Amino acid sequence: MANVRFSTGDSLPLEMHKVRIVQKLDLPPIERRLEAMAEAGNNTFLLQNRDIFLDMLTDSGVNAMSDQQLAAMMVADDSYAGSATFTKLENKLNELFGMPHFLPAHQGRACEHIIASTLVKPGSIVPMNFHFTTTKAHIMRKGGTVVELLIDEGLKTTSEFPFKGNLDVGKLRHVIDEHGADSIPFVRLEAGTNLIGGQPFSLRNAREVAEVCRAHGIPTVLDASLLQDNLYFIKQRESACRDMSIREITRALADEMDVIYFSARKLGFAKGGGICVRDDALLAKMRELIPLFEGFLTYGGMSVREMEAIVVGLDETMDEDVISQGPQFIQFMTDELVRAGIPVVTPAGGLGCHLNAMEFLPHVPQCEYPAGALAAALYIASGVRGMERGTMSEAREPDGSEAPSQMELLRLAMPRRVFTLSQVKYAIDRIVWLHGHRDLIGGLAFTEEPAVLRFFFGRLRPTSDWQAELARAFRADLGDSL
Numbered sequence: 001m002a003n004v005r006f007s008t009g010d011s012l013p014l015e016m017h018k019v020r021i022v023q024k025l026d027l028p029p030i031e032r033r034l035e036a037m038a039e040a041g042n043n044t045f046l047l048q049n050r051d052i053f054l055d056m057l058t059d060s061g062v063n064a065m066s067d068q069q070l071a072a073m074m075v076a077d078d079s080y081a082g083s084a085t086f087t088k089l090e091n092k093l094n095e096l097f098g099m100p101h102f103l104p105a106h107q108g109r110a111c112e113h114i115i116a117s118t119l120v121k122p123g124s125i126v127p128m129n130f131h132f133t134t135t136k137a138h139i140m141r142k143g144g145t146v147v148e149l150l151i152d153e154g155l156k157t158t159s160e161f162p163f164k165g166n167l168d169v170g171k172l173r174h175v176i177d178e179h180g181a182d183s184i185p186f187v188r189l190e191a192g193t194n195l196i197g198g199q200p201f202s203l204r205n206a207r208e209v210a211e212v213c214r215a216h217g218i219p220t221v222l223d224a225s226l227l228q229d230n231l232y233f234i235k236q237r238e239s240a241c242r243d244m245s246i247r248e249i250t251r252a253l254a255d256e257m258d259v260i261y262f263s264a265r266k267l268g269f270a271k272g273g274g275i276c277v278r279d280d281a282l283l284a285k286m287r288e289l290i291p292l293f294e295g296f297l298t299y300g301g302m303s304v305r306e307m308e309a310i311v312v313g314l315d316e317t318m319d320e321d322v323i324s325q326g327p328q329f330i331q332f333m334t335d336e337l338v339r340a341g342i343p344v345v346t347p348a349g350g351l352g353c354h355l356n357a358m359e360f361l362p363h364v365p366q367c368e369y370p371a372g373a374l375a376a377a378l379y380i381a382s383g384v385r386g387m388e389r390g391t392m393s394e395a396r397e398p399d400g401s402e403a404p405s406q407m408e409l410l411r412l413a414m415p416r417r418v419f420t421l422s423q424v425k426y427a428i429d430r431i432v433w434l435h436g437h438r439d440l441i442g443g444l445a446f447t448e449e450p451a452v453l454r455f456f457f458g459r460l461r462p463t464s465d466w467q468a469e470l471a472r473a474f475r476a477d478l479g480d481s482l
Contacts, residue, residue: 003328013328016321017417020067027053027383030471034380037467041459042376042444044385053383054423056412059326059351061107061265064417066316069269069309076304085307086298089274092311096247096318097254099276101283103290104300104307107273108225108263109134113293114275115221115261118285119185120144127175128188129167130154130196132223133393135188137453140395144185147175154196155406157345157356162237164199164349165192165230169208181216186259192226195389196407198330198349200233203241203253210256219258219282225266225273228323229350235320246318258282264306268313269416272302326350326414333412333424340432345409352413355431357390361441366391366404368443368463372455374410377441380467381474382430386412393455437473442466 003011028036028051040046044057055062077084090102105111112135120126122143128135130150139146149171154164167189176184189206193199206222213220227250234241234249241249254260258279264272277283287297294301316322327350334348343359357364357371364370371390378384390408397403412427434441448459 012421013325013332015325015417015420017066025053026050030380030474033383034467034471037376037380041447042372042461043455043457043459044375044379044387045456046459047379047385051383052379052385054419054427055385056352056414056427057385057387059266059413059415060263061271062415062418063266063269064415065269065309066312066417068316069312072308072312073305076308078304079298081296081298083298083304083307085304089307089311092314093274093276096250096314097257097260097276098251099254099260099278101277101280103275103277103283103286103297104302105261105273105275105290105294106301107265107271108223108261109138110294110301111261111263111273111275112138114286114289115186115259116142116144117289118282119219121185123183124185125175125179125183126186126188127167127172127184129165129190129201130193132190132194133453133455135190135223137395149175150193150196154193154199157197157343157359157407159346162200162233162347163202163205164196164347165190165201166205167201167209169205169212172209172212176212176216176218181218184216184218186219186221187213188221188223189257190223190226191230192350194226194351195393195409197345197354197409197411198226198229198351199345200230200237200350202238203234203249204238206253206256219279220256221259221261222253222257224260224262226350227262227267228317229327231317232320232323232327233350246320246323250318264310264313267317268310269316270306270309270313272300272306272310274300322416326416329414329419329421329424332421333414333428336425336428337431340428340435342431342435352386352411354389355386355410355412357408357410360410360435361438363439364441364443366408367402368445369408369460370443371408371410372460373441373444373462376444376462376467377470378410378431378434380470381434382427384412384427384430386410388455392458395452395454433474433477437470440466440470440473 036051116138120142124144153161260276331348333353343356345354361370372388391405443463444460
């Protein structure tokens with residue numbers, strides 16, 4: 001990806017690839033979008049793909065593969081045990097991360113299950129820069145407690161600070177002093193911190209965290225699922241790293257970690273995942289769980305074809321022209337929305353563009369899920385599916401009460417090599433229109449609320465007739481323009 005200045009003076013992101021295979025899209029009319037949202041219980045996760053125009057729900061498992069990845073899938077070794085494909089993947093990860101052991105798993109949350117089952121016990125304290133939904137659920141399921149040690153700047157939606165995903169080292173020292181190193185099974189760093197707007201941490205911060213952990217004998221664990229965005233930002237924003245290659249930054253970061261796990265649905269442009277381990281004793285404990293929950297040790301629930309694609313995808317992740325498309329498209333979308341006066345998370349991070357729902361809908365209380373309401377409203381106005389990242393994505397307290405999320409974000413993910421700039425501009429246009437009619441948008445209330453990960457399959461209803469009113473305003477302004 002490159003930013004090119006045109007003769008008109010405009011500077012636009014320029015795709016460094018060409019499209020060879022296409023998939024037809026449909027844009028259903030607003031009447032159908034209203035029906036579809038009602039059928040989905042106002043939960044964008046429950047929408048059917050046939051009713052979606054631009055799917056910006058996630059970048060997980062929906063990134064476009066390259067021609068080289070597709071070609072590699074044709075030479076996979078499908079042996080149940082001793083597969084040459086597994087060895088190829090293991091060797092590639094060792095080359096990039098310098099860790100001697102690799103345990104395959106079918107995706108990132110499976111890795112979290114293995115790590116939590118091995119290391120977390122009742123009373124464990126797990127510090128991290130910020131939690132992810134499934135990570136927290138696995139730790140709590142084993143009786144542990146997550147302690148978020150994000151720097152204060154990280155919770156400011158509007159900022160110029162380049163590394164809002166940094167872990168506060170002073171807070172980490174305090175937690176260790178308060179609870180004792182023996183109660184902390186590991187410290188987790190999440191690259192491209194998902195729930196605060198895809199914000200990165202710096203290589204310097206990772207080194208400082210690792211230094212504290214080593215001094216107390218505490219393992220360091222990296223969630224590398226969104227590593228490619230974080231690598232790009234380190235090279236672009238961290239002055240000490242500007243002359244380093246992406247491979248050099250990757251190895252420098254990996255050298256500070258004891259365990260690295262990832263979802264290849266994000267890192268590697270394919271479907272799968274795994275855990276890279278440095279310590280032989282820890283490997284032995286984790287290895288026993290792979291055949292029980294995932295599959296044999298040389299496939300771990302993955303298709304060998306996907307494993308071949310991951311090998312190539314990991315090499316592509318080391319190419320700055322490849323990994324820059326997501327951040328540059330997100331930067332373009334963020335800049336355009338800022339110019340239009342739309343409240344978004346800044347600086348632009350990875351993963352997607354994030355609308356600040358609390359500022360977009362200040363009249364909708366958090367108990368009525370403003371980020372979820374904004375996701376429903378945007379779908380009705382555009383056919384664009386985003387993901388709520390706010391109070392709906394949190395779990396209730398053990399006593400049944402509900403603590404409001406620290407942020408209410410609507411994430412508009414930018415899968416790699418999938419969208420064109422004109423499609424991004426369409427999404428921007430509909431968001432601007434929606435912002436102009438934001439007073440029409442109301443809240444949501446649960447009608448079916450699962451106890452665990454409710455944002456995945458819970459169902460909600462509008463608290464008023466606001467969706468029909470929004471549709472009437474759309475027709476009045478835009479007529480039959482879908």
